[in-house]
Amino acid sequence: RKEKCGGSLxxxxxxxTAAHCLDYTHxxxxxxRLGEYSIKVDEKTEQESGVSKIIRHEKYxxxxxxxxxxxxxxxxxxxxxxxxxxICLPEKxxxxxxxxxxxxxxxxxxGRLLDGGATATFLMRVDLPRVKTxxxxxxANLNITENMFCAGDLTGKKDSCKGDSGGPxxxxxxxxxxxxxxxxxxxxxxxxxxxxxxxxxxRYIDWLKRYME
Numbered sequence: 001r002k003e004k005c006g007g008s009l010x011x012x013x014x015x016x017t018a019a020h021c022l023d024y025t026h027x028x029x030x031x032x033r034l035g036e037y038s039i040k041v042d043e044k045t046e047q048e049s050g051v052s053k054i055i056r057h058e059k060y061x062x063x064x065x066x067x068x069x070x071x072x073x074x075x076x077x078x079x080x081x082x083x084x085x086x087i088c089l090p091e092k093x094x095x096x097x098x099x100x101x102x103x104x105x106x107x108x109x110x111g112r113l114l115d116g117g118a119t120a121t122f123l124m125r126v127d128l129p130r131v132k133t134x135x136x137x138x139x140a141n142l143n144i145t146e147n148m149f150c151a152g153d154l155t156g157k158k159d160s161c162k163g164d165s166g167g168p169x170x171x172x173x174x175x176x177x178x179x180x181x182x183x184x185x186x187x188x189x190x191x192x193x194x195x196x197x198x199x200x201x202x203r204y205i206d207w208l209k210r211y212m213e
Contacts, residue, residue: 006167
C-alpha cells in the first residue's frame with residue numbers, strides 16, 4: 001500500500017485528482033482516505049473508501065500533462081464531518097473573473113519535503129502566488145497550454161513536489177475555499193527559477209458537473 005497522490009473531495013461520492021496519478025491504474029487498486037492529517041497516527045477522523053469508477057478526461061493521454069484531470073467515484077459515500085468537508089467548485093465565470101485575480105492560494109499535501117527527499121508525515125500547506133503564463137513560459141522554458149497555470153516563487157523556497165500531485169490548489173474568497181487548481185507537474189521541486197504547474201480547474205467546471213450529476 002503506497003501513498004501515491006492527493007485529491008479533493010467535491011461531494012460525498014466524488015473526488016477529483018490529476019489524471020497522471022492514474023496512468024496504468026485500475027479502480028480496484030485504489031483506496032481513498034479522507035480526514036487524514038498524520039499518516040502514522042490513527043486520529044479517528046479518517047474515512048476510507050474503495051473506488052467504483054475512474055473517469056479520466058477524454059483528451060488526456062498517459063504520460064502527457066495536458067487535460068490532467070480525473071474523477072474518482074467512491075464505492076462508499078463518505079460522511080461529512082468537521083474533518084471531511086468538500087471543497088467548493090466555483091462557477092466558471094466567478095473562477096475566471098474573480099478567483100484568478102486573487103494573488104495567493106494554498107497548496108497542500110504529503111509530498112516530498114525536498115527534491116528526492118522523504119515524504120511528509122503530516123499534511124503540509126504552503127501559500128503560493130499565481131504567476132502570469134508568459135512569465136512562466138519564459139522563465140522555465142515550459143509549454144503552458146490554456147488548460148494550465150503556474151504558481152510558485154522564484155527564490156525556490158516553496159513549491160509542490162512529488163507526492164503532492166492531484167492535490168488541491170485552493171483559493172479563499174470571503175472565508176470560503178474554492179478549488180482553482182490541481183497539482184500537475186513541474187521541473188524539480190522548489191528549484192530556484194522554476195514554478196509549479198497546475199491544471200486550470202475553471203476550464204473543466206462543465207466537464208466535472210456533467211459526470212457528477
